[in-house]
Amino acid sequence: xxxxxxxxxxxxxxxxxxxxxxxxxxxxxxxxxxxxxxxxxxxxxxxxxxxxxxxxxxxxxxxxxxxxxxxxxxxxxxxxxxxxxxxxxxxxxxxxxxxxxxxxxxxxxxxxxxxxxxxxxxxxxxxxxxxxxxxxxxxxxxxxxxxxxxxxxxxxxxxxxxxxxxxxxxxxxxxxxxxxxxxxxxxxxxxxxxxxxxxxxxxxxxxxxxxxxxxxxxxxxxxxxxxxxxxxxxxxxxxxxxxxxxxxxxxxxxxxxxxxxxxxxxxxxxxxxxx
Amino acid sequence: xxxxxxxxxxxxxxxxxxxxxxxxxxxxxxxxxxxxxxxxxxxxxxxxxxxxxxxxxxxxxxxxxxxxxxxxxxxxxxxxxxxxxxxxxxxxxxxxxxxxxxxxxxxxxxxxxxxxxxxxxxxxxxxxxxxxxxxxxxxxxxxxxxxxxxxxxxxxxxxxxxxxxxxxxxxxxxxxxxxxxxxxxxxxxxxxxxxxxxxxxxxxxxxxxxxxxxxxxxxxxxxxxxxxxxxxxxxxxxxxxxxxxxxxxxxxxxxxxxxxxxxxxxxxxxxxxxxxxxxxxxxxxxxxxxxxxxxxxxxxxxxxxxxxxxxxxxxxxxxxxxxxxxxxxxxxxxxxxxxxxxxxxxxxxxxxxxxxxxxxxxxxxxxxxxxxxxxxxxxxxxxxxxxxxxxxxxxxxxxxxxxxxxxxxxxxxxxxxxxxxxxxxxxxxxxxxxxxxxxxxxxxxxxxxxxxxxxxxxxxxxxxxxxxxxxxxxxxxxxxxxxxxxxxxxxxxxxxxxxxxxxxxxxxxxxxxxxxxxxxxxxxxxxxxxxxxxxxxxxxxxxxxxxxxxxxxxxxxxxxxxxxxxxxxxxxxxxxxxxxxxxxxxxxxxxxxxxxxxxxxxxxxxxxxxxxxxxxxxxxxxxxxxxxxxxxxxxxxxxxxxxxxxxxxxxxxxxxxxxxxxxxxxxxxxxxxxxxxxxxxxxxxxxxxxxxxxxxxxxxxxxxxxxxxxxxxxxxxxxxxx
Numbered sequence: 001x002x003x004x005x006x007x008x009x010x011x012x013x014x015x016x017x018x019x020x021x022x023x024x025x026x027x028x029x030x031x032x033x034x035x036x037x038x039x040x041x042x043x044x045x046x047x048x049x050x051x052x053x054x055x056x057x058x059x060x061x062x063x064x065x066x067x068x069x070x071x072x073x074x075x076x077x078x079x080x081x082x083x084x085x086x087x088x089x090x091x092x093x094x095x096x097x098x099x100x101x102x103x104x105x106x107x108x109x110x111x112x113x114x115x116x117x118x119x120x121x122x123x124x125x126x127x128x129x130x131x132x133x134x135x136x137x138x139x140x141x142x143x144x145x146x147x148x149x150x151x152x153x154x155x156x157x158x159x160x161x162x163x164x165x166x167x168x169x170x171x172x173x174x175x176x177x178x179x180x181x182x183x184x185x186x187x188x189x190x191x192x193x194x195x196x197x198x199x200x201x202x203x204x205x206x207x208x209x210x211x212x213x214x215x216x217x218x219x220x221x222x223x224x225x226x227x228x229x230x231x232x233x234x235x236x237x238x239x240x241x242x243x244x245x246x247x248x249x250x251x252x253x254x255x256x257x258x259x260x261x262x263x264x265x266x267x268x269x270x271x272x273x274x275x
Numbered sequence: 276x277x278x279x280x281x282x283x284x285x286x287x288x289x290x291x292x293x294x295x296x297x298x299x300x301x302x303x304x305x306x307x308x309x310x311x312x313x314x315x316x317x318x319x320x321x322x323x324x325x326x327x328x329x330x331x332x333x334x335x336x337x338x339x340x341x342x343x344x345x346x347x348x349x350x351x352x353x354x355x356x357x358x359x360x361x362x363x364x365x366x367x368x369x370x371x372x373x374x375x376x377x378x379x380x381x382x383x384x385x386x387x388x389x390x391x392x393x394x395x396x397x398x399x400x401x402x403x404x405x406x407x408x409x410x411x412x413x414x415x416x417x418x419x420x421x422x423x424x425x426x427x428x429x430x431x432x433x434x435x436x437x438x439x440x441x442x443x444x445x446x447x448x449x450x451x452x453x454x455x456x457x458x459x460x461x462x463x464x465x466x467x468x469x470x471x472x473x474x475x476x477x478x479x480x481x482x483x484x485x486x487x488x489x490x491x492x493x494x495x496x497x498x499x500x501x502x503x504x505x506x507x508x509x510x511x512x513x514x515x516x517x518x519x520x521x522x523x524x525x526x527x528x529x530x531x532x533x534x535x536x537x538x539x540x541x542x543x544x545x546x547x548x549x550x551x552x553x554x555x556x557x558x559x560x561x562x563x564x565x566x567x568x569x570x571x572x573x574x575x576x577x578x579x580x581x582x583x584x585x586x587x588x589x590x591x592x593x594x595x596x597x598x599x600x601x602x603x604x605x606x607x608x609x610x611x612x613x614x615x616x617x618x619x620x621x622x623x624x625x626x627x628x629x630x631x632x633x634x635x636x637x638x639x640x641x642x643x644x645x646x647x648x649x650x651x652x653x654x655x656x657x658x659x660x661x662x663x664x665x666x667x668x669x670x671x672x673x674x675x676x677x678x679x680x681x682x683x684x685x686x687x688x689x690x691x692x693x694x695x696x697x698x699x700x701x702x703x704x705x706x707x708x709x710x711x712x713x714x715x716x717x718x719x720x721x722x723x724x725x726x727x728x729x730x731x732x733x734x735x736x737x738x739x740x741x742x743x744x745x746x747x748x749x750x751x752x753x754x755x756x757x758x759x760x761x762x763x764x765x766x767x768x769x770x771x772x773x774x775x776x777x778x779x780x781x782x783x784x785x786x787x788x789x790x791x792x793x794x795x796x797x798x799x800x801x802x803x804x805x806x807x808x809x810x811x812x813x814x815x816x817x818x819x820x821x822x823x824x825x826x827x828x829x830x831x832x833x834x835x836x837x838x839x840x841x842x843x844x845x846x847x848x849x850x851x852x853x854x855x856x857x858x859x860x861x862x863x864x865x866x867x868x869x870x871x872x873x874x875x876x877x878x879x880x881x882x883x884x885x886x887x888x889x890x891x892x893x894x895x896x897x898x899x900x901x902x903x904x905x906x907x908x909x910x911x912x913x914x915x916x917x918x919x920x921x922x923x924x925x926x927x928x929x930x931x932x933x934x935x936x937x938x939x940x941x942x943x944x945x946x947x948x949x950x951x952x953x954x955x956x957x958x959x960x961x962x963x964x965x966x967x968x969x970x971x972x973x974x975x976x977x978x979x980x981x982x983x984x985x986x987x988x989x990x991x992x993x994x995x996x997x
Contacts, residue, residue, distance in 0.1 A: 021509040023495035024527050025877045026893040030371040033889050034352050037320070042961045044892040045900045058895065060941070065909055066537050068941040070530045095305060115308030135316060139888075139962065141382075141785075145374040146320035147344075147351040154317040156308060194354060197365035197505035198495075 012081070012105035013163055014206040014244030015193070016216045016232070017074055019254055021200035022056075024072030029054050031195030032076075035164060036150045039136030051130040053077065053161040054192055061253045071254045074201075076192065077128040077161035078235060078243030079107045081225070088241055089120035089129065097158075105206070105244060106163050116156040125236050126243075129160045163203075164190040185211050206244060217246045233258045238270060323347030329356055329834045331764045331776030332370045333757045334884050336432070337361065337500035338766030338774060339370055340834055343758065343781045350374055350758060350782050355502065360774060360837050361766060362502035369880050370502075372887035376756060377785065379887070381740050381959045383753035384786035393729060394746055403789055403797075406752055411801045413733055414448065417705055423449030423668030425704055429689060431456050431711030431883050434765045436822055439654050440795045440810075441710055447659045447799065447809035449668025452704075454675060455687045456712045456883075459617030460767070461984050465684055466626035467647055470634075471845035475649045477630070478771030479609060481507040483643035486605030487518040487532075488550075488598065490543040490612055490629050494518070494528040497616035497877045499769035517605070519598060521546060524874055524907070524949050525942025526615075536598070537944050539589040540872050541988050544625035544857060546595070547610070547632055549584030552576055553599035554635055560603070561637030564847055571850035578854065589944070607643030608636045615875030618717075618882065618952065620984035622858045623684075627851065634848035647844050651765050651773040654822055662805040672701050682983040689714065690976040690985040696727035706733045710754070710791055713883045715743035716956060719987060720930055720975040737791050742885060743958040754791040759784045761819055762792075763830075773838040775823075777830040790815050855981050862929040862991025869912070870947045871928060871992035873970040879953035886953065888962040897938045898951050904967030905938040906994070909945040913937060916994060923997040926950075926968075928990045930975045933968040934997055948992060 032038065032054045044050045054076040061069040080087040085100035087107050093099075097113035098120055100106075121129045135155040138146070146152060149166040153159045171188040175181075185204050193203040204211035206219050218228035224242050227233070231248045233255045249255050256267040294300065323346040332339045332353075340359030344352040353373045355366035376382075386406035391397025401409075417426060428445050432438045433455045445453045455461075460476070467475045481487070481504070492498045495508050508531055511518055520532035521543060529535040538546055552575050554560050562568050585592040602608045612629040614621060630645065638644025661669065672679055674695050675688040682688060692714075696704060707728070718724050728734060728747045736748035739756045754760075757778050764776040789797075792815030799810040812818035820827050826836050860870055878893050880886045891899075898905055906926060908918065918924060918937045926935045926948075935950070943949055955969025973992070976985035 018512075020512050023505060023508060023531055023877075025495065025505065026368045026890075027366060027371060029893045030368045030889045031354075031366070033892070034371055034374070040888045040892050040962075043901060044888075045894070045896050047896050050892060052892070056893070063941065065911070065941050065943070065945065066535070068525055070525060070527075070942060072527075094301065112309060112312060113305075115304050135314065136318075138318070139960065140380040141378045142375060142380075143318045143320075144349050144378045145351050146318055148320040148322040148346055152318050152320070154312045154314060156311060191352075194364065195366050195371060197355075197362070197367055197502040198509045199365070199506065200509065 010102055010105070010207065012206040012244060013204070014079065014105065014213055014217070014246065015076070016202045016213050016246045016248060018200045019071055019073060019247055019249040021198045022072050022074060023198050024056055024058065025197065026056055027195045027197055028074050028192035028201065029056055031191040032161070035147065035191035036162070037146050037152045039138070039152070041134070049133055051132070051159065053130070053159070059254065059257050069251070069253070071249065071251065073247065074192070075126060075128065075235070076245060077107060078126050078241065078245045079105060079163060080241040080243045081105060082242050083240065088123040088125060092119040092123045094119065104168065106165055106168070108165065109158065109160055109162060111151065111153050111157045111159065114157040116158065118158060120158055125239055125241060129158050131158050132156060216248070233268065235259070321346070328779070328781045330758065330779045330781050331834060332373065333762065333764045333778055334369050334373060335497070335501065335882060336766065336768045337367070337502060338764050338768065338776045339366060339500070339502050340776065341366065341370060345781070348782065350377065356834070360835060361500055361770070363506065365502040365506060367501050368878055368890055368893065369884065372889045373758060375887035375889055376740070376884065377758050377782070381885070382756070382786055383739060383741055383745065383751050383788070386753065386787070387751040389749045393749070396746065398751070403787070406750065407794070407797055407801055409750055410735060410752070411798050413706060415802055418449060418664055421664060421667060422705065423664055424451060424671035425702055426450045426706040426708070427452035427454060427674055427704055428708040428710065429454050429456065429712050429714060434650055434767065435763050436654060436819055437762055437792050440792050440818070441708070443656070443659060443809055444795050444799060446669065447661065447665060447806045449661065449665030451669050451671060452674045454689050454692070456714065456717070457620050457687070457689050457985055459613035459619070459621055461620040461685070461687065462623060462626045463613070464686070465623055465982055465984070466630055467844070469623065469851065470627060470630055470848045471647045472849060473647060473844035475647050475844035476767055477769070478646040478648045479611060479769050480643050480646065480771045481609065482510055484607045484609035485514070485516050485643065486602055486608040487511065487516065488602050488608065488610040488632070489518065489520050489528065489532070490547060490610065490625070491522045491614040492528070492611040492617070493526060493615040493875050494520070494611070495531050495877070496526055496528050496875050498611070498613060499617070500766060501877060503770070517601060523872060523944045523947050526874060527877075536590055536594060539587070539944070540870055540947060541858065541860060542588040544622065544628040545579070545584055546588045546590060547625070547628035548575060548579040549581060549588065549595050550599045550602060551628070551632055551635055552579040552584070553581060553596050554603045557599070559599070560635040562635070563637055564639040565634045565850055566847050567850045574854065602632070602636060607638060607641070609633065609638060609644060614988060616881060618875065619988070620979070620986060621988070622979040622986040623981040624855050624857060631848065631850055634850070639848060640843040640846060646771045648771065648773070648841055649844050650767065651775055651838065653775070653824070653826060656822070659809045660805055665805065674700055674702070674704060676983070684982040685984055688983050689718065690978070691983065693720065693723040693727040696730050697723065704731050706735065707731045708735045708737070709744050709748070710737040711883055713738070713742040713744045715747055716958075716969060717882065717971065719971045719985060721969060721971045722931065737794065739788065740885060741958055743956065746958045752794050753786070753788040754794075755784050755788050758782055759788070760790050761816055763819060763823060773841055775826065775830065775836045777834055779834070792818065858977055858979055858986040858988070860989045860991050861975055861977055861987070864991065867928065867991030867993045868946070869992045869994065870989050871906070871926070871973060872947060872949050872989040873952045873974065874949045876951050876953070879951055881953035885956060885959050885963050891963060891966065899954060899967045900936060902965055902967070903934070903936045904950065904954050905936045907938050907940040907943050907949040909943050909947070910939045910941060912945045913939055917996070918994065924994045925997045926973065926992060926994055928973045928992045930990065931973045933973060935968060948994070
């Protein structure tokens with residue numbers, strides 16, 4: 001294995017989302033839907049069955065008027081690495097429909113393998129997975145805009161953010177044809193990153209010091225990938241899911257909202273393991 | 276062989292355990308799931324050659340460059356165009372949803388004439404020849420009777436060749452009644468005329484400012500050119516620029532700001548003048564670019580001392596003083612005007628007060644400041660040679676009263692159309708043409724407007740979509756959508772320079788529609804005489820190419836034409852001395868204890884274009900749940916009235932009543948309630964119709980005493996348990 005890794009240093013695609021810049025405009029959500037052939041229904045106001053690979057949550061500091069503050073938090077699949085690729089969802093999938101790629105760090109989802117047991121949805125602490133309760137139906141004529149790069153899903157399967165994996169495949173093919181050994185940073189960007197009008201999302205290889213995302217996040221491999229950037233945090237970091245989506249905020253209450261802290265615990269504090 | 280109880284049980288249990296341990300159950304589950312997934316109705320999008328085609332988005336006034344990904348002849352994704360001077364790769368939620376508009380079932384697919392009752396939705400497809408004949412015969416009849424002035428046209432814009440062709444058509448035909456839909460642009464143009472004494476608009480060099488004072492402008496809620504403003508907002512974060520948002524509600528823009536200053540709704544002008552008074556009294560003003568200062572100064576100091584402004588605006592005196600100091604001492608301060616997306620004109624008093632702040636800060640026509648610029652003037656057509664019938668029609672007063680008497684300062688007053696039709700107008704309207712506008716949903720006091728529409732004998736809609744206004748029409752002459760047509764897109768929208776974008780056909784027309792420019796040229800030619808003479812072009816494309824002249828090649832090549840080196844229309848701001856009364860909310864305090872304000876959200880399209888399904892999907896369940904729309908209310912106000920989260924209530928204003936749900940929100944001033952604009956559609960399809968409440972049905976226009984523009988920022992309201 002060591003020998004193999006020398007030739008192919010593993011990549012770890014991840015994202016840094018600057019919540020100071022995010023305006024909650026929702027462009028990332030729609031860019032994702034348009035890119036990935038996400039279906040929609042007449043009524044999408046029941047958010048439990050509304051399929052949004054990337055959902056923007058509205059957080060509030062719970063302070064009364066006029067000290068109220070709000071912050072938006074876009075939540076794609078967190079592409080958890082866990083320990084050694086044991087993402088919560090991957091560990092429970094009986095059909096191997098979802099897997100952790102050691103080559104890219106992307107958690108995949110193969111719709112035709114999924115038989116809809118929804119264990120992964122129960123296991124995911126981020127509600128990032130969605131079940132197709134119905135077959136998708138596009139209004140008359142709208143099937144015309146469907147992209148051939150992503151297969152539309154059918155009733156009975158789970159779907160989620162893939163980090164626009166088809167874009168990685170295209171970029172990899174192109175890099176190969178261009179005679180390059182690696183996929184250039186700009187050649188593989190997710191649809192949400194590309195669309196964000198505020199430039200709040202940075203995407204790239206967390207293992208590659210030349211990539212902007214690495215420079216922003218400064219991941220610390222000795223501490224489970226925890227960021228060395230004081231503005232950065234991950235969602236429910238203390239669960240040990242080791243997610244690859246990092247959030248940046250200059251506001252303490254926002255960083256604190258990223259985990260369930262006890263009253264006496266400091267934001268960012270790592271809990272002591274129980275014995 | 277005898278099967279005893281023991282061996283039977285062993286066999287059954289052993290068999291069950293053996294089966295469970297074998298791959299058989301998994302295999303069967305897998306097979307059955309695969310089998311049940313192979314339904315033919317799950318679409319398999321066809322593959323093909325991928326190409327990108329660049330164009331310009333014209334769904335809002337922002338003018339972003341777009342790059343459309345195509346697979347063979349199908350457009351599959353719209354992306355922002357990298358390197359474009361307006362949006363540099365960024366794109367908004369509406370722009371991303373464009374293909375749902377292009378391919379969606381709410382398109383009008385052919386010219387149609389009404390065969391049922393008005394609004395019944397019974398139509399008959401007709402040919403373009405027949406449609407043009409119906410239109411031109413009707414118009415010719417009226418004109419021959421000397422009543423050309425009884426025809427009116429409503430358009431969403433008056434810049435660019437297509438609106439110019441419609442204006443030209445009206446002039447050649449003989450009607451003074453070209454009406455642009457109302458927006459902050461009306462007030463802005465009037466303020467430039469009043470303060471600078473010139474024709475033009477303001478432009479804001481937001482990227483280079485270092486202190487932003489926004490009076491309710493929805494910086495990240497769709498104000499100006501939205502993607503440009505999103506980018507500016509991030510730039511300010513990087514540069515640590517101070518941004519102050521003055522607004523009664525914690526909007527997204529307020530949440531992004533360094534400081535949120537909750538103000539009593541409708542008192543923004545008072546706050547601006549209060550800040551100006553502090554600046555003047557503490558000698559923190561730059562009078563280099565102002566005239567009439569001494570007279571104005573005395574009145575200002577007498578009328579707007581901090582101790583008087585504070586209780587009016589609800590802003591603490593020390594906050595007012597701090598704002599004044601911060602603004603005056605910044606290197607490049609900039610004050611912004613126009614509530615939300617700038618969909619309602621607003622009062623001249625407010626715009627003048629805010630622009631005066633810019634003048635006193637010395638930022639007029641400066642880097643990081645406010646610019647007074649003219650529109651790009653590339654449309655140089657010879658004047659229309661009007662015949663006798665046209666000349667006599669053009670001498671008639673405008674139907675909306677704009678430009679004369681008490682409305683002398685206004686150019687267009689669509690808000691007066693309803694009162695005009697309902698009895699107050701100078702003459703009855705016989706024909707109404709509507710292009711790029713949906714007044715039957717977007718205008719305040721929608722009910723009166725719809726009642727007025729019902730009385731107009733003949734309505735023609737050029738809309739591409741089955742919107743509320745098209746539903747009231749007698750003849751539908753559907754335009755191509757922006758992805759199917761050539762069109763010049765001059766961008767105003769607060770840019771401090773001139774930008775013209777070019778929309779190009781990305782796909783061929785999907786239905787039997789026709790370019791509005793083409794429809795007008797064809798109709799003019801069919802009508803003959805001086806009308807035909809005014810349209811010497813063979814077709815719209817020829818007209819566009821000739822009009823753009825040397826810019827045509829640049830636009831075809833680059834998709835955008837930019838003029839950064841432009842001469843401001845004027846350098847000096849004349850501070851007017853006389854104060855006009857502020858615009859009050861309609862309704863009396865005793866019957867209606869609350870104040871209802873509409874708010875704009877970038878996720879809800881609130882102009883002519885209805886929301887695509889993608890956009891509605893992103894709307895929070897605290898704004899729309901099922902069919903119910905929500906009002907935001909401070910928990911303190913709600914608990915006093917006994918409302919809890921999600922409760923049903925009846926919202927009543929002097930103009931209307933609606934069933935709503937309650938959403939408790941700490942970020943709104945007590946006593947104020949807010950509702951999102953852009954919902955409550957009755958037309959379109961089940962993905963949009965019947966969702967939420969159209970706030971325009973609850974609010975009526977309030978005329979600005981200076982101009983007659985609609986300056987309503989809210990209305991008094993009450994909530995009762997439903």
